[in-house]
Amino acid sequence: MRQNNSITQERARRSKAEADAENAFKVRLSIRTALGDKAYVWDTNEEYLFKAMVAFSMRKVPNRETTEISHVLLCNVTQRVSFWFVVTDPSKNHTLPAVEIESAIRMNRNRINNAFFLNDQSLEFLKIPTTLAPPTDPSVPIWIIIFGVIFCIVIVAVVLLILSGIRERRRKSKEPSEADDTEDKCENTITIENGIPCDPLDTKGGHINDAFMTEDERLTPL
Amino acid sequence: MEKARPLWANSLQFVFACISYAVGLGNVWRFPYLCQMYGGGSFLVPYIIMLFVEGMPLLYLELAVGQRMRQGSIGAWRTISPYLSGVGLASVVASFFLATYYNIINAWAFWYLFHSFQDPLPWSVCPLNHNRTGYDEECEKASSTQYFWYRKTLNISPSIQDSGRVQWEPALCLVLAWLVVYLCILRGTESTGKVVYFTASLPYCVLLIYLVRGLTLHGATNGLAYMFTPKLEQLANPKAWINAATQIFFSLGLGFGSLIAFASYNQPSNNCQKHAIIVSLINSSTSIFASIVTFSIYGFKATFNYESCLDKVILLLTNSFDLEDGFLTPSNLEQVKSYLASAFPSKYSEVLPQIKNCSLQSELATAVQGTGLSFIVYTEAIKNMEVSQLWSVLYFLMLLMLGIGSMLGNTAAILTPLTDSKVISRHLPKEAISGLVCLVNCVIGLVFTMEAGNYWFDIFNDYAATLSLLLIVLVETIAVCYVYGLRRFESDLKAMTGRTLNWYWKVIWAGVSPLLIVSLFVFYLTDYILTGTLKYQAWDASQGQLVTKDYPPHALAVIGLLVASSTMCIPLVALGTFITRCFKRKGDTPPVA
Numbered sequence: 048m049r050q051n052n053s054i055t056q057e058r059a060r061r062s063k064a065e066a067d068a069e070n071a072f073k074v075r076l077s078i079r080t081a082l083g084d085k086a087y088v089w090d091t092n093e094e095y096l097f098k099a100m101v102a103f104s105m106r107k108v109p110n111r112e113t114t115e116i117s118h119v120l121l122c123n124v125t126q127r128v129s130f131w132f133v134v135t136d137p138s139k140n141h142t143l144p145a146v147e148i149e150s151a152i153r154m155n156r157n158r159i160n161n162a163f164f165l166n167d168q169s170l171e172f173l174k175i176p177t178t179l180a181p182p183t184d185p186s187v188p189i190w191i192i193i194f195g196v197i198f199c200i201v202i203v204a205v206v207l208l209i210l211s212g213i214r215e216r217r218r219k220s221k222e223p224s225e226a227d228d229t230e231d232k233c234e235n236t237i238t239i240e241n242g243i244p245c246d247p248l249d250t251k252g253g254h255i256n257d258a259f260m261t262e263d264e265r266l267t268p269l
Numbered sequence: 270m271e272k273a274r275p276l277w278a279n280s281l282q283f284v285f286a287c288i289s290y291a292v293g294l295g296n297v298w299r300f301p302y303l304c305q306m307y308g309g310g311s312f313l314v315p316y317i318i319m320l321f322v323e324g325m326p327l328l329y330l331e332l333a334v335g336q337r338m339r340q341g342s343i344g345a346w347r348t349i350s351p352y353l354s355g356v357g358l359a360s361v362v363a364s365f366f367l368a369t370y371y372n373i374i375n376a377w378a379f380w381y382l383f384h385s386f387q388d389p390l391p392w393s394v395c396p397l398n399h400n401r402t403g404y405d406e407e408c409e410k411a412s413s414t415q416y417f418w419y420r421k422t423l424n425i426s427p428s429i430q431d432s433g434r435v436q437w438e439p440a441l442c443l444v445l446a447w448l449v450v451y452l453c454i455l456r457g458t459e460s461t462g463k464v465v466y467f468t469a470s471l472p473y474c475v476l477l478i479y480l481v482r483g484l485t486l487h488g489a490t491n492g493l494a495y496m497f498t499p500k501l502e503q504l505a506n507p508k509a510w511i512n513a514a515t516q517i518f519f520s521l522g523l524g525f526g527s528l529i530a531f532a533s534y535n536q537p538s539n540n541c542q543k544h545a546i547i548v549s550l551i552n553s554s555t556s557i558f559a560s561i562v563t564f565s566i567y568g569f570k571a572t573f574n575y576e577s578c579l580d581k582v583i584l585l586l587t588n589s590f591d592l593e594d595g596f597l598t599p600s601n602l603e604q605v606k607s608y609l610a611s612a613f614p615s616k617y618s619e620v621l622p623q624i625k626n627c628s629l630q631s632e633l634a635t636a637v638q639g640t641g642l643s644f645i646v647y648t649e650a651i652k653n654m655e656v657s658q659l660w661s662v663l664y665f666l667m668l669l670m671l672g673i674g675s676m677l678g679n680t681a682a683i684l685t686p687l688t689d690s691k692v693i694s695r696h697l698p699k700e701a702i703s704g705l706v707c708l709v710n711c712v713i714g715l716v717f718t719m720e721a722g723n724y725w726f727d728i729f730n731d732y733a734a735t736l737s738l739l740l741i742v743l744v745e746t747i748a749v750c751y752v753y754g755l756r757r758f759e760s761d762l763k764a765m766t767g768r769t770l771n772w773y774w775k776v777i778w779a780g781v782s783p784l785l786i787v788s789l790f791v792f793y794l795t796d797y798i799l800t801g802t803l804k805y806q807a808w809d810a811s812q813g814q815l816v817t818k819d820y821p822p823h824a825l826a827v828i829g830l831l832v833a834s835s836t837m838c839i840p841l842v843a844l845g846t847f848i849t850r851c852f853k854r855k856g857d858t859p860p861v862a
Contacts, residue, residue: 075588079595125591176402190383194441201448208455209700216698 068131070142072149073173075129081169089128093163094121097132100162101148104155105134108147149175274339275458277534282462284544286531287332289469290678291521291552293671294374294643300520301496301560301567302638303512308503309496313557315504315513320553323785324517326777327742329545330749331523335532336541337761341685342526345533346745349753351850355842356744357686360526362835363734363741364682367525369710370729371679372450373717375672376442377644378665380422383442385661392417393652410813414649422644425808426720429824433720440718447711450676454684454703458534461677468674473555475667476562482660483565492568495633496560511792514785520552524738524745527678530685537765542774563642570650571632578627589620639730640723643668680706724824727805732828736793737835743786744839750779803828 074097079086087093098119105114118137124130133142152159152175160166167177277283304312338345343357384391395408395416403409408416419425426433453464483489503509522528532541576599583597590609597605606624610617637646651660680703687702688694694702717726749758755778759770797803803825806815820828 077594126593126596127587127591128594129588129591178401189387190380193383193386194379194445198445198448201445201452205448205452205455208452208460212456212698212700 070145070148071131071133072145072152072175073129073131075127075171075173076163076165077169077171078128078163078165081165085164089124094124094130096162097121100155100159101132101134101152104151104159105143105148107154108151111143111147111151145174153178275534276536277458278462280535280539280544282458282465283531283535283539284547285465285469286461286677287528287544287548288551289465289674290527290531291548292469292472292555293520293522293675294668295516295520296552296556297559297563297668297671298640298642299638300516300556301563302636302642303516304496304560305564305636307506307509307512308500310499311501311504312509312513315510316517316553319510319513319517320549322777322781323514324521324553325546325549326774326782327518327523327746328521328528328549329542329774330746330778331528332532332541332545333758333762334745334749335529336535336537336539337758337765338529339533339537341533341687341689342529342682343686344689345529346748349748352843352846353744353748353752353839354846355839356741356748357526358842359737359741359835359838360524360529361683361686362838363737364525364527364679365710366729366733366831366835368676368679368683368706369713370717370726370733371672372446372676372710373439373443373714373722373726374640375446375449375669375676376439376718377422377640378668378672379442379445380439381644381648382662382665382669385658385665388658390648390652390657390661391421392648393657407810407813410811412649414645414652415813417648418640418644419808420810423723424720425723427809428807428818429721429724429805430821431721435715436718436720436722439722440715443714443718444711446673447707447714449673450680451703451707453673453677454680455700457684457688457699461681465674465677468670468677471670472667472674475663475670476555476558478663479562479660479667480558480565482654483562483569486565486569486654488572489565489568491572491629492564492566492633493561495568496564511789514789516556517553518742518789519735519738520556521549522675522678524741525679525734526682526686530681531678533685538767540766540768542766542768542771566647566650567633569653570646571629571635573650573653574632575627575629578625582624582627585620585623589616724805724807725827728820728824728828729831733831734835736790736832739786739790739793740836740839743783743790746778746782746786750783755779 076089078089095116098116098121101119102114102116105111105118114134118135119132120135121130121132134148135142152172156167156177160170163170277286307315334345334349338348340348341357342360343354346357347354392414395404395413397403398405405416407420411419422439424433424436452460454461532539535541579599579602583599583602586592586605586609587594587597590613592605647664648661651657651664654660683706684699684703687706688699697705716722719725749755755775759775763769803820804817805820807818808814809816
């Protein structure tokens with residue numbers, strides 16, 4: 048553990064900090080994880096800034112406008128970097144209740160984070176739960192909009208196809224005289240064998256082929 | 270006079286339709302699972318053998334029957350023998366069940382697709398709890414992707430008995446899915462033929478893009494090495510062979526009547542042997558291709574989870590022992606752990622229960638199949654990629670194309686016999702028939718949008734079309750070879766296409782395939798009987814994981830009904846035809862032609 052001037056100075060006050068442990072908060076910073084190469088070293092100056100931010104937060108609470116930086120005590124700074132702090136009230140010689148400190152920190156959490164280039168996950172106050180940002184909820188969910196667009200396109204396409212099918216069918220049924228021809232054409236396409244159309248062999252129109260007429264007559268008795 | 274039968278505009282449309290039908294979700298979410306379970310690279314051996322021995326011949330048989338008979342499944346089997354029109358009817362019933370439950374997958378794909386246009390993706394973050402101090406409890410216990418699937422998409426109930434209400438969001442997506450299917454089949458082969466260009470080719474484009482992305486992901490090689498390292502001892506496991514056979518069988522979609530329907534719109538001179546070989550080869554290579562993509566994604570996800578697990582352990586130790594931030598790294602973790610255990614034994618033993626054993630192997634070994642793979646595992650991997658919205662949109666578009674392509678085949682199997690039937694097509698135009706079929710299926714499909722809907726989906730998925738298909742294809746093979754006569758069929762094919770039938774197909778059709786199918790059938794039956802009561806996986810919201818429960822009696826009744834309704838068609842119709850013929854002969858009036 049690195050020796051530090053501020054720690055030796057505060058050792059005297061450490062007993063006080065530990066005695067009021069219920070009003071003390073543990074803070075944990077993950078500077079290297081958050082900033083990588085741009086990580087700064089945690090030294091006494093940073094601690095001074097921290098004390099200043101806490102004092103600033105307390106000064107915003109009504110009745111606590113006279114909080115000074117020297118009222119904030121830090122102790123047990125580890126390599127992690129983590130430490131405990133309390134805010135004292137020298138006039139009454141006691142530590143301020145945890146509830147007040149908690150609400151003050153919560154109000155100004157963003158300012159404190161920004162002062163250190165950190166966020167709620169890398170600058171943790173262990174007893175103070177973070178207020179998570181609510182997810183942005185648009186008034187109409189996006190998926191309904193896209194659904195509506197695709198739905199309308201599909202309905203329009205279906206209606207168009209059905210209408211064009213009906214129109215084709217109406218056109219076909221409006222030409223009854225051609226219906227027989229189309230039927231014959233179908234017959235013709237089916238009955239083409241060896242390239243010879245079978246038209247001459249059809250009894251189309253009721254004509255009887257004379258070539259076969261004489262069969263019966265030939266067989267009549269004498 | 271009847272109108273001439275509609276035809277495919279060119280044989281490419283026919284091939285694309287078959288590919289679009291055969292290449293479906295099973296290639297993406299079942300084959301990689303089987304590969305992982307049964308020995309990785311060595312699973313390819315039984316798979317390829319079964320492809321040549323079972324898949325190709327049976328596919329060729331169905332296409333040839335359809336092309337020769339030029340009718341849907343009911344008419345085709347009635348032509349072969351009037352006693353066998355029950356086979357066609359059983360195919361139609363099985364297709365009907367499949368169509369009912371398959372389209373809900375498309376509805377879910379639509380749901381995820383529409384939600385992919387948000388930043389951040391909704392399944393990447395947990396929602397907050399009531400007082401905004403933490404995340405939702407169920408989401409914490411499970412993961413955000415599982416929460417989005419089970420709670421937001423399905424809103425699943427704890428058991429199949431608690432049906433709940435119809436959820437309007439998935440119901441809307443289901444209606445849209447059916448409208449899209451209706452749009453594609455509305456005009457028959459005319460519209461289907463153009464749609465299949467898309468549904469057959471788009472999945473390949475997306476898979477190719479994913480292949481490139483997947484192989485460049487960090488940790489992908491772990492997954493690929495895990496998958497392709499052959500575990501040759503699995504070759505001796507009979508389950509590997511049985512699963513290879515069933516996978517080939519169901520992946521090609523045999524027995525539903527869709528292939529017969531598609532082939533019936535062919536020119537009689539079409540070379541269906543070539544097409545059968547092409548389609549089955551493409552189907553199997555797509556499975557292998559998709560599993561390469563899936564395993565690189567698995568590798569990425571497993572590596573990511575492994576590294577997150579290590580990071581959590583590092584954070585825990587750093588915080589408990591107030592070590593310097595950044596001192597602990599994955600490389601020195603073990604050394605430091607042993608140092609801490611010896612230097613601060615009491616404190617270490619306090620922390621020890623919370624330290625998880627992170628293992629890359631165990632992350633890789635989590636084998637998932639089905640909807641779990643597509644909607645939970647893949648989405649988990651996607652949320653960690655850069656530009657995750659783009660990858661998400663591409664992925665769900667691909668799932669949609671695969672699903673809709675298969676739906677086109679299913680609905681063709683139902684519609685072709687209906688439009689072939691003179692009774693129905695005289696009264697209703699084909700748009701109305703298609704509309705009615707889609708409407709009925711949509712209304713029944715609303716069952717799957719209820720809170721217990723996913724449990725019913727699993728029932729349909731596992732039982733509606735498995736046993737019955739095996740029976741149908743068995744009867745088909747025996748009918749063609751022995752009832753119609755293999756020689757007669759051979760000469761029909763020669764007259765139709767001008768090519769002689771290779772001896773290989775004859776041997777397989779007459780001997781090998783029926784034996785294979787009978788053995789698969791026996792295996793399935795013994796499996797059902799041996800497992801005793803059927804169980805299912807239910808989602809427990811309080812624990813945030815799946816638990817196993819027994820099916821209640823009414824669910825078992827539905828299962829029995831599903832299996833019986835399609836298999837019983839075959840003997841019942843045969844019996845009915847026999848009885849009506851007996852009555853006709855007994856009557857004194859001569860039979861009217």
